[in-house]
Amino acid sequence: MSFVIRPAGMEDLQHLYEMAKLTGGGFTNLPPDRNSLTGKLEGSQTAFARRGDEIVGETFVLVLENTETQVVRGTCQVFTAVGHRWPFYSYRINRLTQYSKELDRTVSAELLSLVNDLEGTSEVGGLFLHPGERAGGLGMLLARSRYLFIAAHRHRFGERILAELRGIIDERGGSPFWDAIGGKFFGMSFQEADEFNAIHGNQFIADLMPKHPVYIAMLDEEARKVIGLPHPSGRAAMRMLENEGFSYQGYVDIFDGGPTMLADTDKVRSIACAHHGEVDEDTLEKGEKALIAAGEFEDFRCCYGARDIRGDAIAIDAQSAELLGVGTGDRVWSIAR
Incomplete structure (x- = not known):
């Protein structure tokens, strides 16, 4: 893709x-x-x-x-x-509950507050x-x-x-x-x-x-x-x-x-499960389907690809590496698809 x-x-x-x-x-x-x-x-x-x-x-x-x-x-x-x-x-939806002793009745109403x-x-x-x-x-x-x-x-x-x-x-x-x-x-x-x-x-x-x-x-x-x-x-x-x-x-x-x-x-x-690691291989042929991102600010890129997490490091497929403009030694973020 x-x-x-x-x-x-x-x-x-x-x-x-x-x-x-x-x-x-x-x-x-x-x-x-x-x-x-x-x-x-x-x-x-x-x-x-x-x-x-x-x-x-x-x-x-x-x-x-x-x-x-x-x-x-x-x-x-x-x-x-x-x-x-x-x-x-x-x-914001709030609830207001009021009670009348004379009627022995409790009334609850929902309100919209700006x-x-x-x-x-x-x-x-x-x-x-x-x-x-x-x-x-x-x-x-x-x-x-x-x-x-x-x-x-x-x-x-x-x-x-x-x-x-x-x-x-x-x-x-x-x-x-x-x-x-x-x-x-x-x-x-x-x-x-x-x-x-x-x-x-x-x-x-x-x-x-x-x-x-x-x-x-x-x-x-x-x-x-x-x-x-x-x-x-x-x-x-x-x-x-x-x-x-x-x-x-x-x-x-x-x-x-x-x-x-x-x-x-x-x-x-x-965000909590995102992996941040250094690419140790950019020619992975088979791996877990993932979203992979690289670069900061105006250089940010993200695509679908394949990954293999190896401790703190990560291997990614060649197409993702090309789309993201990264290679061995670069750092990427990824999350399982």
């Missing part, structure tokens, strides 16, 4: 724009807007070029390239700390695979390459990591959750609010969204039943996140009500 994950560059703008038009809405990290994508790529290049240990609000954009055709067929992003450029808002609890948390997101490539495990390669990138640059990421999953979008491209809450205060459709957020940020939420908790029981049924549920296309992604150690802890997206998954960074499976 001649696919490799690498840092995105300005030359990838057209490919990213074409993929952004295929997302179907609700995909804030990949807006179909050339100016926004250009800004994102410029910020990513600055992040890759910076050296230093301090954690600041940066975005690293990676792409999946077919090395035979030089065509980009997927993308993913890693955020060092959310909430630095503008506030990071979530709804919070900044997750500010400063790292994030994995922006994953999109071209519909024509959704076979052969390329989605898994995109998803897990982010964890090897974090492992290789651990000092630039926080103690917790989150992943936001797109919520339920109806057949007209709207969001029942947005229509029940945000739409009533902003006079904007879900698609308009989603596009505005992708391009301009969500400070308008802080300016206009009511600060008082929302009683879930007061929402219509269509809105209530989608809270915390991923879009059908995101169910596989949710399972992958759960396999990595992420869990849903009662936080949902303020726009579509989709679940926010959380994990301790060092306990994410593909």
